[in-house]
Amino acid sequence: MEPTPESLTLTVLGCGTMGVAILSGILSSLSSFASLRLPNSASSGTSTPTTLLPTRFHDASKTPTRLPSKFIACVKRPESASRVRRAFEEFTTHGGTPPVQVYTGNNVEGVRGADVVILGCKPQMYAELLGEEGMSEALEGKLLVSILAGVKIAALREVVHSSTRVVRAMPNTASKIRESMTVISAEDDISPEEKALVSWIFSQIGRSLVLGEKHMDACTALCGSGPAFYALIVEAMADGGVMMGLPRAEAQMMAAQTMQGAGRMVLAGQHPAIIREQVSTPAGCTICGLLILEDGKVRSTIARTIQEATNMAAGLGKQ
Numbered sequence: 001m002e003p004t005p006e007s008l009t010l011t012v013l014g015c016g017t018m019g020v021a022i023l024s025g026i027l028s029s030l031s032s033f034a035s036l037r038l039p040n041s042a043s044s045g046t047s048t049p050t051t052l053l054p055t056r057f058h059d060a061s062k063t064p065t066r067l068p069s070k071f072i073a074c075v076k077r078p079e080s081a082s083r084v085r086r087a088f089e090e091f092t093t094h095g096g097t098p099p100v101q102v103y104t105g106n107n108v109e110g111v112r113g114a115d116v117v118i119l120g121c122k123p124q125m126y127a128e129l130l131g132e133e134g135m136s137e138a139l140e141g142k143l144l145v146s147i148l149a150g151v152k153i154a155a156l157r158e159v160v161h162s163s164t165r166v167v168r169a170m171p172n173t174a175s176k177i178r179e180s181m182t183v184i185s186a187e188d189d190i191s192p193e194e195k196a197l198v199s200w201i202f203s204q205i206g207r208s209l210v211l212g213e214k215h216m217d218a219c220t221a222l223c224g225s226g227p228a229f230y231a232l233i234v235e236a237m238a239d240g241g242v243m244m245g246l247p248r249a250e251a252q253m254m255a256a257q258t259m260q261g262a263g264r265m266v267l268a269g270q271h272p273a274i275i276r277e278q279v280s281t282p283a284g285c286t287i288c289g290l291l292i293l294e295d296g297k298v299r300s301t302i303a304r305t306i307q308e309a310t311n312m313a314a315g316l317g318k319q
């Protein structure tokens, strides 16, 4: 994927589980864009974003003028570099160009080559990474998008160059299949073009919305940790099916597809309480099951799970 004059280089500084998920989602989005491009636009030598972008969630009127088309991933260990390279193999171009350049132990170089940097290390490590010799200069004038749980914009600003703009985003592992829910938080120093770029990036890999930073810890619990919580519920539903004689694989698929269906009905505008009432036939089996859930305080347990995970998220990243 050759960069064009309008294109940007995106570096993921600390490319582990989330970095790979985000880059895979973006690469997958860009490859479906490439396959959708009209022949004459492909031969014109330009890659100006058009409404042909295959984004389910992006408002085309807010497409930034420059989009990422070159990618760098920074990791610490050589074995991670091999894992990251393997993860992106499927996006290798016909000419054999690797879709992502992987840097090991050379963060400053990776950031120097970037226009936009996604910070994807563990929360406790940001000061070490951003404090490396030469890093402040490498980040000068650039946009830094932190996906770190619990680390505030003000804390990040303290360790970067004064001209670096900092945005927070909280995506989840479903970025990889372009079904993330990402919450973005930015302050007043971020230009409309930069906001559009961050929204574009995360709308390639799912839905995104903007909220004030005071909500970020709750969003971390709900969106960031959410896949783990829902996975536990899917397992529990499947276990119930297995208990009643269903084969495991089929029970798991039924549980996951039914969860997706319920979620999509809510996204389509149905209130969860209406969904619940419509399924609950008088004297039927659904109301019987719902009462068991209420007896087990499942509603309160799940709500308190978000409460506790939010409190925990708030404490992450403390040195």
Ligand SMILES: NC(=O)C1=CN([C@@H]2O[C@H](COP(=O)(O)OP(=O)(O)OC[C@H]3O[C@@H](n4cnc5c(N)ncnc54)[C@H](OP(=O)(O)O)[C@@H]3O)[C@@H](O)[C@H]2O)C=CC1
Pocket: 013, 014, 015, 016, 017, 018, 019, 074, 075, 076, 077, 078, 080, 081, 105, 107, 120, 121, 122, 123, 125, 129, 147, 148, 149, 170, 171, 172, 173, 224, 225
């Ligand atoms: N996991 C999740 O579901 C979510 C996580 N987050 C946040 O995303 C961040 C990353 O999480 P996750 O992807 O799970 O973590 P990982 O541990 O999988 O990834 C961290 C990455 O940072 C790299 N790294 C560590 N030290 C350095 C260094 N000195 N130089 C360069 N790279 C370095 C690691 O490289 P190496 O492998 O070589 O050690 C690794 O690739 C966290 O801050 C977390 O709060 C947010 C939403 C969801």
Ligand SMILES: O=C(O)[C@@H]1CCC=N1
Pocket: 149, 220, 224, 225, 316
């Ligand atoms: O558990 C964690 O700390 C990270 C942040 C959100 C999801 N995983």
